[in-house]
Amino acid sequence: MTLATRKGLMSLAAIGLASLGLTAIPARAQAPLKIGVLSDFSSVYSDIGGQGNLEATKLAIEEFGGSMFGKPIEVISADPQNKADIAASIARKWYENEGVDMIIDMPTSATALAGMEMSKQFEKLMIVTDAASSDITGKACSPYTVHWTYDTYGNAHTVGSAIVKNGGTSWFFITADYLFGHSIERDTGDVVRAAGGTVVGSARHPLNNQDFSSFLLQAQASKAKIIGMANGGGDTINTIKQAAEFGIVAGGQNLAGIVMFISDIHSLGLKLAQGLIITEAYYWDLNDRTRAFGKKFFERMKRMPTMNQAATYSATLHYLNAVKAAGTRDTKPVLAKMRETPVRDAFTDNGVLREDGRMVHSMFLFEVKKPEESKAPWDYYKVLAEVPGDQAFRPLKDGNCPYVKQ
Structure with missing residues (x-):
């Protein structure tokens, strides 16, 4: 097929879309917003995160309304077995092949740092709610990583x-x-x-x-x-x-x-x-808001939430509100909205997201x-x-x- 023929076909396609009142939409814009929960579901940190973090993510999505850009928000999950190489492999697959827009949790500092490298490579967001090393927002920081809950x-x-x-x-x-x-x-x-x-x-x-x-x-x-x-x-x-x-x-x-x-x-x-x-x-x-979230969580899990599980709910909800406010899933404008908007929810009433990725709040x-x-x-x-x-x-x-x- 000649170049002229290809251009002609493309023009006809554009005319066809225009006649239907449509414009060409990038495939990424058409895809559902997708969140990946990478957590310890089976080992030493499963009680503090694990299934509770997955349910907290779902609670935030439900509270938000369940959809973004006219399509249901999707959630997938996996267990990296607390191994850095497995975490990196899953993060790469999710970002590169499965259309995941944001990964949340990261059960250990080693898995977080490995996942952060994939986040940088694909310029997609990672929110760490389980791992604790202060290096995550220090010497090992990333422009695409947020550290939400606590640190060492x-x-x-x-x-x-x-x-x-x-x-x-x-x-x-x-x-x-x-x-x-x-x-x-x-x-x-x-x-x-x-x-x-x-x-x-x-x-x-x-x-x-x-x-x-x-x-x-x-x-x-x-x-x-x-x-x-x-x-x-x-x-x-x-x-x-x-x-x-x-x-x-x-x-x-x-x-x-x-x-x-x-x-x-x-x-x-x-x-x-x-x-x-x-x-x-x-x-x-602590207060009416913490008790309200605790009650919702308890109804699902038959136990009260850890701070990591409450933080995963908080971070997911803040992220979704930022995507909506930015009008795009693209990482940089979403992060800008996350930074300019105070965090006020059941997790904290005084949160602020800093330039280094540290979400600062009362302890x-x-x-x-x-x-x-x-x-x-x-x-x-x-x-x-x-x-x-x-x-x-x-x-x-x-x-x-x-x-x-x-």
């Missing part, structure tokens, strides 16, 4: 500084041996030393570990006042349970849960968890109630303090994000 810097500064002020001046860390755990140990250690305390040592364990006896014996022998648990999910639960068997707290040392969730407290029970000082971004019983310092103080199921926390976002999270100028203009 924020948790360290909220919990760590409170414990040091109350006399917990010497620390030993039991650390998950990958980026997440290393980041907690680093960020909390910096807080402890800045406050005049000392870090006397650490012991590192593999992810999804079952036997913590050797690590607890090292912590016990260190004589540190505080044993900082630089791990999360099932690893934190196992650490606390086995610490009770070793008589750690009875012997005069205290445990610090730097990254803990209401699901952890539920699994442990108040008898074991009572007195723990922890930080979270969300608690279902809360809680003390876990004694069994006799709890008046109802899931009534687990006493509020000690609300820490404003500009105090909890790392200042923009200190993050060394290469995409931020200094």
Whole structure:
């Protein structure tokens, strides 16, 4: 076929569309908006994210109205098995071949960083609601990644500084041996030393570990006042349970849960968890909006949401509203709308999305109630303090994000 013939056929096609009152629409514009939930559905972090994050995403879509650009919004999900290479492979397939516009969740810091590389390559949005390393908006930041819930810097500064002020001046860390755990140990250690305390040592364990006896014996022998648990999910639960068997707290040392969730407290029970000082971004019983979302979530999951699950709802809803306001699914204008619009929902009433991707909002310092103080199921926390976002999270100028203009 000659060039002239091809041009003629294209002109006829255009005339045909025009006669029907239609214009040619790019295939991407015609496709349904699609969100991918990449989560831990089967392992150590499944309680804090997993199926709850998928349901939270669906709740946000339903609340939004269920459709965008005249078509139903689609959701797909997958489990990367907490492995960076699998996360990268799924993200590539979703962005490149399956028309996914935004990926949300990312269960570990390693999977988040791997997925972020795909997000940059395809210039599509990724919203991290589970992974915690502060490097996500620091030295490893991306112009297409948003970090929504919490991070190791924020948790360290909220919990760590409170414990040091109350006399917990010497620390030993039991650390998950990958980026997440290393980041907690680093960020909390910096807080402890800045406050005049000392870090006397650490012991590192593999992810999804079952036997913590050797690590607890090292912590016990260190004589540190505080044993900082630089791990999360099932690893934190196992650490606390086995610490009770070793008589750690009875012997005069205290445990610090730097990254803990209401699901952890539920699994442990108040008898074991009572007195723990922890930080979270969300608690279902804070106000009318948090209670309303907690009730909706409970109806589906028969348990109250973790802060990550509430954050996944929040981030999805904010994203959808930004797409609608921008009038396009294209990443840059959508991100611009997300940044210029305050976050006001059941997760937070004072959220702001920064240039480095950090969503800044209040964090809360809680003390876990004694069994006799709890008046109802899931009534687990006493509020000690609300820490404003500009105090909890790392200042923009200190993050060394290469995409931020200094």
